[in-house]
Amino acid sequence: MNIHFKNIYCILPCAKTCGTGRSYEVKETNIYVTNDIISGIGTAPDGFIADRTVQGKNKILSVGLVNAHNHAYMSVFRNSADDVLFEEWLFKRILPLEDKLVDEDIYWGTQLSCLEMLKSGTTTFLDMHITKNIVPKAVEDVGMRAVISKGIVGEGTAEYGLTRLADAKEEINNFKNSKLVSFMLAPHAIYTCDSEYLKIVTEEAKKLNVPIHTHLAESPVELKDALEKYGKTPVEYLADLGVFDVKTICAHCVQLNDNDIDIFKKYNVSVAANPVSNLKLANGIAPIKKMLDKGINVAIGTDGPASNNGQNMFREMNFHALLHKGVNHDAEAVSALETYKCATENGAKALALDNCGVLEVGKKADLFVMDINQPQFYPRNNLMSALCYSARGTEIDMVLVDGKILIEDGKSTTLDEEKIYYNASKVIERITK
């Protein structure tokens, strides 16, 4: 379908710079979509005939947000374990429930998260899950773009770890022709994978030519244990094992020293900031300002809905832009513009997707349109600021992924929302019986 977005405020890359890369500006213009591709900005491509024209009055158009770290299936646990200590949260609340999940539960949990993400402007996410084939199937059925990784754990060549790795490879192979999903290998963390297993997984990633996705330096305990056990920080440990020889995205990265950040820079490691999860689970606040100042590719993720309660990237952007001003006593730290980049362009880069994440001719038409005829958007003094500081994410009007309209008037055009709510609710009813 050819779509013309007419006279609409757009967030466009511009000639200026921001941090170590390009900057963005808000400009009223026309956007042309031909099938799955952004085919024109300002000027229609030759011979363009619109099947549909979307009037831009009181609307803002942007590339879709990229949620750079998630466990989408965990939405079934939302609000089931809040205001409790990490040990209680993980071992007494979440894991006993997780053990009872069957494939169908994972499917509905994933779709519920996808629905929430889409409705709040996210078009692409990086997922770490616990089963085989179900998450890519759920995502394809939704029509979102995702990079998927089965979380794997292991000890050397012990069978359980190799089986999990084989499962991950099988999943990758099963979906190798997918238009929407691609893959990473995901060794869960340094405290659930030993060094030999991490090396095996790294070699496998090289062979498969896929990046690595892992949790790193999340809690003070992880840091303390690494220092005691290896005499190294978690970052030094992974670097020395050779993991970073493969393109890597590390989630959390709260417990870092300056040398760790230099290592990230040296190996071009991407970071997924998870500010809400880190606060909720009392892990602290990641040194995002330092990382951005050193030119690290910082993306933003919500983490799973059990450690966040929501999958709304606007909320995450809000925390990302505000926290580091307060803790660094620097009101200029992590601007709205930098935050927007983290949530779009940097996210796509971290996910190794070069076909989305920026509003440019030739890129995939992964877009959201937000209704800004709401009090929180008046007066329109600075729409970039508005998007980062004033938007709630629930003002999304329309979402396109791969050129397909998946959300219109704030509602899914392709999914039975009530069915998803019903099925996701049934899961928790059954497993808590």
Place this chain on the structure above:
Amino acid sequence: MNIHFKNIYCILPCAKTCGTGRSYEVKETNIYVTNDIISGIGTAPDGFIADRTVQGKNKILSVGLVNAHNHAYMSVFRNSADDVLFEEWLFKRILPLEDKLVDEDIYWGTQLSCLEMLKSGTTTFLDMHITKNIVPKAVEDVGMRAVISKGIVGEGTAEYGLTRLADAKEEINNFKNSKLVSFMLAPHAIYTCDSEYLKIVTEEAKKLNVPIHTHLAESPVELKDALEKYGKTPVEYLADLGVFDVKTICAHCVQLNDNDIDIFKKYNVSVAANPVSNLKLANGIAPIKKMLDKGINVAIGTDGPASNNGQNMFREMNFHALLHKGVNHDAEAVSALETYKCATENGAKALALDNCGVLEVGKKADLFVMDINQPQFYPRNNLMSALCYSARGTEIDMVLVDGKILIEDGKSTTLDEEKIYYNASKVIERITK
């Protein structure tokens, strides 16, 4: 009008305790409103005939939120000065614009904030403004409940300070018969009012029998200056001047030591936490957990829209509940329940309003109804958590103040929204010319 809310999830006070006071529970029940009063919970009052029945399916009902510190007129400056240092923000961006405001601008700015607050479930707010009579007029025209205070500054008996005090008294007198607005006296801060003036204002507050509303211990500079100038913390300084002999609410309270918190306890001072503003302007993070642990009456406010970018209390609750877990490395700190209390009951108490802030028979019908048929509210594992951690504030369906329906289907029933947007936008266009 008599309204029956039928089979609706409600947040009700219960027999359990939370911190130093009562706890709340979520329960499906029936709520009856007779004119401006909550007349029945569970059981209809004798002879009740509903003029209107609201079906509760997929909805949650709560008392309206209380925004305990605001400068509502400043919405005209929204997003006009972000990501800049405090000195630039105040002296180069905000004050030069503020100097150009005329009464009509204040009116539209206030109404824009009221509209945003109502649409996100806030029914009552505490305001500090800069002109005379306009804000109470704007609020009465909207139909919200508010406690209003003209910000005043002065030096001893110098004329400018006494004139401002006289203006504040005149405003209080002009609206003394208002059903919806009440008043406080608002000496702006210890760095804009000298000690003699603070004593004069305190004596006047005693005579008028109104509380005092002030900014206190907001920035590191304010603390440093007070220590240098008076050899006292800002809190000690106000206590020693006798200000706290009058019922007082202090906004911000970021720079506190343990003794300051003891002083608040001794004098029963209420605190308005402003987490977003404190982060945005790089002032830091208030010791809210310590205050709550010591039984201080902590309320929550957004601060003005120039130092926040929004007037949405759900966002503020979100930061309030999450920040202190992260900075104290304590996942149990400041629970969803405590946060809800801060945003409702504690707010009403801080504002010296004993007729609202809790869902009880006999209280004013200041209520919101939220549509929870959205992905962020599924599964319904814990609706109190959902309200605090998952809600965005934009899911508000209906709002009543003083028994009148002011918002229905998320839209104002009494205001011309487009007219407010237009007029508030015109202000900034004119003054930035």
